[in-house]
Amino acid sequence: MDQYNKIALKQILLPIRTTKTFSYLSQNDKLSEGDLVEVEFGKQNLIGMVTAQPAEDVKNPEKLKYISKKLPYKFTNNFINFIYKASDYNICEHGLVLKSCIANLSGGSRDVEIEEENLLPPINTTLSQPQENALNSILSSHNPILLEGVTGSGKTELYCYAIYETIKNNGQALILLPEIILATQISERIATIFGKEKITNWHSGISQANKRIIWKNIINGKIKLIIGARSALFLPFLNLKIIVVDEEHDTSFKQEESIIYNARDMAVLRAHEEKCKVILSSATPSLESHLNALSGKYSKVPLEKRFGKSKLPEIKIIDMRQNTSSRFSWISNDLISAINETLYIKKQSMLFLNRKGYAPLSVCLNCGYKEKCPNCSFSLAFYKSSNTLKCHYCNYCSNEKSTFCKHCSNIKIQLRGVGIEKIEEEARILFPSARIISLDSSTISTHKKAQRLIADISEKKFDIIIGTQVIAKGLDFESIHLVGIIQADPYSHDCDIRGIEKSYQLLNQISGRAGRKEQQGIVLMQSYNPTNPLLIKALFNKEQFLEEELNDRKESYMPPFSRLISINASAKNEEKLINYMNELRDAAQNIDILGPSPTNRIRQRYRYRIIVQSTKGLSTQKSVKNWINSVKKPSSIQLSIDVDPYNFL
């Protein structure tokens, strides 16, 4: 053993699906925790992180490999703690989280140093008195901040000031946004404040080479402001001082693949580890954040009125049962008149429907058979533009629209329900001279496309903008006067605990796009159940709505009062899957579980779920991990653990 005395043994965490560390030899005894190194692992070269774990007892030290190379990068202690805690919270392997922190490092490296610029040009707007007060509260608070202000109250403007203060003091800042079109618009807005060259965007559309450049200039502290999608949370900031999560209630902050996590919650964790400020901003906060503010864990900073002369729009509910014109239309007479008036005053209208395609169902009028996806247990939606039937879950696409029922051969097939293609078709007939555009996630797939669209809408190249939820969030267009909601009835789904909450958020968000500058806007909500107390409260009595929804959750011991963890397993062979899930159920000790129960089949795989319901606190994650590990899983079964699940399909 003597020859190894001068040589250090290091435990390296590798970017692979395990929490285990691996022993490597090092001739460089200066290596310490957080240093990034390159090592040979099997036939691959991997980048790993030196951990503080004590060297393991190695049986055959002569077989160990040397660390190939020390890289000039070191993770801070705060960041390392975040990596470990984020893994433990989400019950996922430390190596997998490490992977998302260094994914952009390997590959040919070109070192591009950017100029460090500390001094920012002064912001060219002035805050209103309420904004000024809110800024002071934000700057002096040590808790996470819930910035809750009605739509158009100037939250975005305000958090820019908070960021400005941070960067002035040489800190780094991160803004997380839920949607590409919103990220694009906010980047452009912030560019007018800080200058274009001082903003860096981070999202899936950025090339690997550029990602590497950005990564290197974040770890060296030169890049000061990142505007990004949720993956930006795993960037190795040197001196992160503020994180903003805009539209914090938005469910697209939940990542459902690879590492399953909620970026909002991980932002709060990261801020805690970095000892930095975190602002959660929303007009309709999640019940989780709402409760945290009530309990004093978060500091609530309110903005009660719209900025300047702007007023919140007038909201009217339209009774669709009265909509009995000779030719049925999804756009009611009242909405038609309002659109015509808006066209007349040369303002824009926005029509919202949260459904892609032309019709969600095609149904046989004889036997009721609904055309289904061959790979999933979902119905196929009809797209008239491409004359295809599509599955929204597996991208299955059939070019043959059946002219007869696959079940009973009847030829009477009816398209049921409504999607935005159908609304567009109707609008083009009803308003033949209007310039109309229809938007969904597939039309706004890149920043370039989003940029073009934002410019076109701002320059009033369109009179009527039809869209799904991509147009609902945070967007700020001056000329939108009218918002029409095609189906406003709150969606309640037995198996989605947040169904009602999500409807409330969406209705208020989309309403908030109307009349954001001087003239008061109008919102028309079409409903088949216009006296539904839930709808009325969600729109006109938010305090009561929140109180009751919170009470319901409390009584049923659901989040935010308890913690749910969903154990999802899938396999092609259903019997094997059931056996495995039953074994898991039988092995559960001192854990409250519901299930296993079947959920929808997707991509030819059967799926079953067990839900764990527990108190909050990290001990649950530990027991769940031990429990899952105690049952041997056949390799044909895929297992994923979803802490705080949002998707119950």
Ligand SMILES: Nc1ncnc2c1ncn2[C@@H]1O[C@H](COP(=O)(O)OP(=O)(O)OP(=O)(O)O)[C@@H](O)[C@H]1O
């Ligand atoms: N201090 C200010 N000076 C000038 N204009 C302002 C100021 N604050 C807000 N505004 C303007 O008021 C409008 C609404 O502000 P902002 O978009 O920041 O609101 P918001 O609260 O983020 O809205 P939403 O919740 O809908 O995203 C914007 O057009 C913005 O430019």
Ligand SMILES: [Zn+2]
């Ligand atoms: Zn499918």
